[in-house]
Amino acid sequence: MSSNNNQAQLSGRVGIVGTGHRARLYTHSIAARPSLELVALCDTNSDRMDHHNQLLKEAGRPQAKKYAAEDFNKMLEDEKLDILVVTTIDYTHDLYIVPAVKKGIKVLTEKPMTTDVEKCKKILAAVEEGKGSVQVLFNYRYNPVHWKVAEVIAQGKIGNVKSVHFEWLLDTVHGADYFRRWHRYKDRSGGLMVHKSSHHFDLVNFWIQSKPESVFGLGSLSFYGKEQGQKSGWARSYDRARDSKEAEDDPFAIHLEDEPGLKALYHDAEHIDNYHRDMNVFADDITIEDDMSVLVHYESGVNMTYHLTAYSPWEGYRVMFNGDKGRLELECVESTHRVPAKKGGDGDGVVHGEKALKNEGHNKITLQQLWKEKEDVPYVQASGGHGGGDEAMLAQIFGPLPNVKPTETPITGLSANQIDGALAMAVGLAANESFKTGKQVQIKELLGRQL
Ligand SMILES: NC(=O)c1ccc[n+]([C@@H]2O[C@H](COP(=O)([O-])OP(=O)(O)OC[C@H]3O[C@@H](n4cnc5c(N)ncnc54)[C@H](O)[C@@H]3O)[C@@H](O)[C@H]2O)c1
Structure with a gap:
């Protein structure tokens, strides 16, 4: 293994599918590199896409076009992407990796690449067609x-x-x-x-x-889980922390409204998809x-x-x-x-x-x-x-930041x-x-x- 100091600057049109918390890292880092343009966002939750457009605005970059998840293929048709970043929830990665690779796009996917053997086979077969590529973002x-x-x-x-x-x-x-x-x-x-x-x-x-x-x-x-929590004595009975008196001093609870990123992405966006990010860890499901x-x-x-x-x-x-x-x-x-x-x-x-x-x-x-x-x-x-791994990975993938x-x-x-x-x-x-x-x-x- 040798030293590698040639970090090339990547350029092109980028899309992100899955505009949750992890995707913020990629939105920030694309926005900070003038050679890259974040042109398209795709998610099941429109408010979370708005949050990413707000990050682009704060960075002085143009807004990205928003696509609903069911319009993903249209996004691929219309946007002529060079790079697609996949940051959806794990069991959906294959839905986006496979068509993008088949279109010849360079796909950067978060880990795990996927969650079962059948999905894995589809991804491997798509790459074997020889058009696009997959890089798994093992930071x-x-x-x-x-x-x-x-x-x-x-x-x-x-x-x-x-x-x-x-x-x-x-x-x-x-x-x-x-x-x-x-x-x-x-x-x-x-x-x-x-x-x-x-x-x-x-x-x-x-x-x-x-x-x-x-x-x-x-x-x-x-x-x-409920059973083990009751045995240890840590369990409380609320369903989710939001609006729960019992959760206010529960050391295992998270209070979304106390952290600006969590508030914008989940607390304020849950009216769209009813996704609760603050469920009780001692529940029975x-x-x-x-x-x-x-x-x-x-x-x-x-x-x-x-x-x-x-x-x-x-x-x-x-x-x-x-x-x-x-x-x-x-x-x-x-x-x-x-x-x-x-x-x-x-x-x-x-x-x-x-x-x-x-x-x-x-x-x-x-x-x-x-x-x-x-x-x-x-x-x-x-x-x-992640121990400096994120920044080093981004510099290797996208090239070093200007003036850094x-x-x-x-x-x-x-x-x-x-x-x-x-x-x-x-x-x-x-x-x-x-x-x-x-x-x-x-x-x-x-x-x-x-x-
Ligand atoms: N490498 C790391 O250190 C690291 C750290 C955190 C997360 N991750 C990975 O990043 C990915 C995202 O995690 P996160 O923490 O941001 O989760 P998250 O829940 O914050 O975000 C996931 C996003 O995917 C969207 N989504 C859900 N179903 C979808 C669908 N069918 N189509 C399109 N969008 C859909 C959600 O609306 C949400 O905006 C996961 O695969 C996770 O494993 C990696």
Whole structure:
């Protein structure tokens, strides 16, 4: 892997489908680059599209034309897009990726690429027609601590990797947020194994440069949901936080009106689609897991033990690689602890990923070669959402911002294509299948083909 300092400036006409919270990152970054023009927005909710046009106005850029979701194909016909950004809810990504790729458009889709095998097959077939392309926006690859780990492994400093031990903790603010929104329904998000862990499974595929072969997993709803909440004593009985007295001091509630972005996108827009983004995490209709243990075997012979918890007091992760020449450890503390927010607060930190958290802890990469002492591995310090990964990814995709000196650019090979997207998702789907059947799942059989 080599250094890549040639960040080309991308130009052209851009459309965004799915104008929710995550899309704001792309609206801002397109608006900040004169070579790009955001010409079209598409969503089921017109107010959320208006919010994005307001962001364009504030940036001094022209308004984008709004299209209802059912007019997506008309948008493709009329707007002659060069690039389409897909930021809808997970189970709908394929509806937009497939026709856009078939029209020869460069599609940038948020993760997970999609949520089931049939949809995945359609996306792979569309790309195989050879007209357009798909890039899956795995921003975690661009976080400097992550590409540094890839670099150290690629340099052979721990020899051949034999096993990986990976634990990821989501705290009771960020973790709880998956249980308040559409993510809590498995048919919409694929559950945390697909929605969240596909980031982590992609990182492992990228770090060890191998493909997953088989998966065994155990998963349960251990903390959220009515039954578990009543057992632990955390449960309250309201349906949603808005207008609920009981939710005002509930540490697990979110108060949309306290944060301007959440207020504009959801509180003020729910009269259109009745989408409630502030549901009680201790309700009885949750269909995803919050505590998952997974074993993955890779083609290279590597075995991984992986665990995800969504109700931890601190947030972060630890990854250990055992090689035949040494061991590499990564520890990242994204929040050391959380303070409960009450209604009427400043709304700061309630949404994950926009910026570093107030109680951010340390990041540390430690290398220990056999028969030697431990050493800290230096890495580029970055700031911003997702450990600096968002900004680095945007600079790589769209080119550096005008008048901004690019940060030291990561190693090459960071961009993820449709095969990377499929393999990351497949580990999560296989884990879900294993939770149900109690059996080990072969990725090739699950996908019906070798990738
Ligand atoms: N990489 C990351 O770090 C990261 C972070 C957050 C979200 N995401 C991803 O971004 C995507 C959007 O997440 P979000 O948090 O912005 O969600 P969101 O709920 O805020 O936004 C989703 C948008 O999609 C729209 N939508 C729903 N159904 C639609 C349909 N059928 N057609 C068109 N639009 C539809 C909704 O109205 C909403 O505006 C998800 O795929 C999520 O996994 C990635």
